[in-house]
Amino acid sequence: MARGKPDINSERCKGCGLCVRACPESILELAESFNKQGHHYAVCVSPESCTACMSCAIVCPDTAIEIWRYAKAS
Amino acid sequence: MRSEVAEAKRIFSRPETLVDIPTHYCPGCGHGIIHRLMAGVIDELGMREKTIVIASVGCSVLIYDYINADGLEAAHGRAPAVATGVKRVLPDRLVISYQGDGDLLAIGTAETVHAANRGENITILFVNNAIYGMTGGQMAPTSLAGQKTKTSPYGRNPAEAGMPIRACELLNTLEAPVFIERCSVHDVPHILKAKRATKKAIENQVKGRGYSFVEYLSMCPTNWGMSSQAAADWVANEMVSYYPLGNFRDR
Amino acid sequence: MAEPVLMRGNEAIAEAAIIAGCRYYFAYPITPQNEIAAYMARRMPEVGGTFLQAESEIASINMVLGAAAAGSRTMTSSSSPGISLKQEGLSYMAGTELPGVVVNMMRGGPGLGNIAGAQGDYFQATKGGGHGDYHMIVLAPASVQELADLTVDAFDLADKYRIVTMILGDGFLGQMSESLLLPEAPKRSYDKSSWILDGAAGRDRRIIASLRLKPEDGVEQINLRLQEKYRKIEAQEVRFECSQCQDAEVLLVAFGLAARVCKAAVNQLRAEGSKVGLFRPITLWPFPYRELEQRAGRAKKVLVVEMNSGQMLEDVRLALGDKVGIDFYGRMGAMLVETEEIIKRVKNYEK
Numbered sequence: 001m002a003r004g005k006p007d008i009n010s011e012r013c014k015g016c017g018l019c020v021r022a023c024p025e026s027i028l029e030l031a032e033s034f035n036k037q038g039h040h041y042a043v044c045v046s047p048e049s050c051t052a053c054m055s056c057a058i059v060c061p062d063t064a065i066e067i068w069r070y071a072k073a074s
Numbered sequence: 075m076r077s078e079v080a081e082a083k084r085i086f087s088r089p090e091t092l093v094d095i096p097t098h099y100c101p102g103c104g105h106g107i108i109h110r111l112m113a114g115v116i117d118e119l120g121m122r123e124k125t126i127v128i129a130s131v132g133c134s135v136l137i138y139d140y141i142n143a144d145g146l147e148a149a150h151g152r153a154p155a156v157a158t159g160v161k162r163v164l165p166d167r168l169v170i171s172y173q174g175d176g177d178l179l180a181i182g183t184a185e186t187v188h189a190a191n192r193g194e195n196i197t198i199l200f201v202n203n204a205i206y207g208m209t210g211g212q213m214a215p216t217s218l219a220g221q222k223t224k225t226s227p228y229g230r231n232p233a234e235a236g237m238p239i240r241a242c243e244l245l246n247t248l249e250a251p252v253f254i255e256r257c258s259v260h261d262v263p264h265i266l267k268a269k270r271a272t273k274k275a276i277e278n279q280v281k282g283r284g285y286s287f288v289e290y291l292s293m294c295p296t297n298w299g300m301s302s303q304a305a306a307d308w309v310a311n312e313m314v315s316y317y318p319l320g321n322f323r324d325r
Numbered sequence: 326m327a328e329p330v331l332m333r334g335n336e337a338i339a340e341a342a343i344i345a346g347c348r349y350y351f352a353y354p355i356t357p358q359n360e361i362a363a364y365m366a367r368r369m370p371e372v373g374g375t376f377l378q379a380e381s382e383i384a385s386i387n388m389v390l391g392a393a394a395a396g397s398r399t400m401t402s403s404s405s406p407g408i409s410l411k412q413e414g415l416s417y418m419a420g421t422e423l424p425g426v427v428v429n430m431m432r433g434g435p436g437l438g439n440i441a442g443a444q445g446d447y448f449q450a451t452k453g454g455g456h457g458d459y460h461m462i463v464l465a466p467a468s469v470q471e472l473a474d475l476t477v478d479a480f481d482l483a484d485k486y487r488i489v490t491m492i493l494g495d496g497f498l499g500q501m502s503e504s505l506l507l508p509e510a511p512k513r514s515y516d517k518s519s520w521i522l523d524g525a526a527g528r529d530r531r532i533i534a535s536l537r538l539k540p541e542d543g544v545e546q547i548n549l550r551l552q553e554k555y556r557k558i559e560a561q562e563v564r565f566e567c568s569q570c571q572d573a574e575v576l577l578v579a580f581g582l583a584a585r586v587c588k589a590a591v592n593q594l595r596a597e598g599s600k601v602g603l604f605r606p607i608t609l610w611p612f613p614y615r616e617l618e619q620r621a622g623r624a625k626k627v628l629v630v631e632m633n634s635g636q637m638l639e640d641v642r643l644a645l646g647d648k649v650g651i652d653f654y655g656r657m658g659a660m661l662v663e664t665e666e667i668i669k670r671v672k673n674y675e676k
Contacts, residue, residue, distance in 0.1 A: 147532075
């Protein structure tokens with residue numbers, strides 16, 4: 001059950017892969033396809049496992065990732 | 075499929091002071107991280123409208139395009155002197171000098187040392203990526219012994235080029251500075267520590283405490299000739315042992 | 326009614342700067358202008374201003390740059406070798422249109438030279454010195470009174486045009502003591518609020534930079550604006566003095582200290598019946614080309630007198646072309662030009 005999600009701006013992403021390296025849940029990968037700049041942008045392949053730890057966003061040099069945390073179910 | 079939509083709160087977003095445009099920095103370059111740390115602190119302290127950023131010469135020469143505050147260009151190495159001029163006229167504004175290793179420790183050594191020695195109430199953010207990025211990868215005063223660069227193709231030879239210079243230790247010999255810390259941006263825990271150092275260094279100026287200096291060990295994947303992830307590893311494995319992380323002074 | 330005071334040239338510059346509203350002075354010691362810094366170190370705190378002895382001439386011109394961007398009236402002073410160090414900063418100030426006053430009390434050169442007064446930096450001041458297509462307004466005082474008056478004017482000109490204005494004096498003028506009437510404080514002030522960097526409160530952020538990598542509003546655009554500004558200054562700010570030029574058959578052309586020597590020669594020659602006059606440019610940039618050409622109309626000979634190898638001489642040749650024969654008398658290495666030699670040459674022309 002996802003605790004949150006990363007909102008990745010795939011056009012802003014430069015495919016550096018630092019987020020992939022940083023994600024403790026290993027749910028980020030660089031996509032097969034590429035954006036207008038020619039970069040293989042990061043995608044979250046298992047969003048249900050996101051813990052909203054913000055690691056990817058913290059490490060992203062392009063501030064291409066925003067993090068949303070879901071409110072706890074009552 | 076979920077039957078209920080969970081309410082979501084945005085807990086990480088772009089600081090207001092960080093302009094929402096693509097940067098010219100290479101993939102995996104540390105500048106973008108450090109810009110965001112600086113912008114975030116400016117926002118937290120509510121100082122955006124009172125900030126003047128002094129841009130130095132290096133890859134970050136266009137920093138004023140990315141920071142939503144007044145920006146002033148300085149010639150290579152001269153940013154601490156330019157910052158001194160601005161701060162003496164406008165002592166209640168936040169004057170931040172953002173410099174790379176050539177700017178701070180080669181051509182600008184005198185300006186670096188003397189602004190620190192005078193204890194100017196400014197903040198210097200020093201990005202150490204052990205190479206000259208903008209000009210295509212020449213040896214820097216902070217390039218490591220044996221490090222291959224465009225102007226040390228056989229590896230930096232200490233017998234000819236000397237050993238790399240440690241900026242924090244150098245400035246730590248001076249009386250006036252109130253805050254000197256070396257941090258790194260190669261992974262999340264270190265970025266969080268870097269954020270705290272950035273905040274302290276900027277808050278010191280806002281509180282009129284004196285000269286603050288933060289050195290960031292940073293990645294330059296392009297000129298180091300490696301992937302972003304390998305570059306982050308290189309900071310951790312090669313740079314940290316020569317440039318010890320931590321606080322040198324915190325008055 | 327102000328009383329005349331006796332002041333050393335260097336100190337008159339400093340007091341005039343304070344009268345003009347300069348409150349930020351940054352400099353590095355170099356002979357023969359150290360009295361300016363010493364005077365400022367004492368006087369600036371008295372008027373609530375800032376005196377800072379910088380670590381070099383390079384640092385001080387960059388402090389001036391920063392202080393100018395922040396909206397202040399600011400000044401630095403030095404002498405020839407130190408002015409060489411400042412060239413990068415002067416180019417940057419030109420490219421970013423930041424106002425400031427720079428004082429050069431010239432000494433013998435090139436290199437370390439000597440510490441007496443000379444005029445060897447004319448080219449450096451008027452033709453560049455720093456890189457790129459730019460100019461500074463260059464004022465050449467010839468007395469302690471003018472050192473003071475032109476310093477006040479320099480701040481006004483700098484602010485009026487957003488340009489660096491240089492006071493081009495020399496070591497002798499700086500060291501000599503003469504009586505002068507201290508100039509009045511300027512009546513006009515310039516509103517800088519539309520362009521200075523004081524924090525983006527209630528407005529969009531501003532960037533002051535000379536780097537322009539995009540072709541739209543690129544470096545060519547900066548240069549076109551600068552050139553337009555320079556044409557305006559050339560049209561409006563030329564200054565010169567003509568002593569007894571109207572009927573002069575021999576016209577001396579000299580600036581600064583050399584002009585004083587020429588004046589003495591003119592007085593003596595006139596007393597002996599020679600028809601000789603002196604054309605003294607006061608703005609070396611903009612140079613009074615047209616005005617010199619007009620005043621030299623009747624002359625049969627022009628003698629340019631400088632304490633250098635012949636620098637203003639080239640501008641005189643530009644102004645006059647083939648119209649009249651031009652001779653040159655100069656001394657280099659901070660040696661004074663002599664009245665006797667000038668008189669001898671003029672009498673020779675008259676034969």
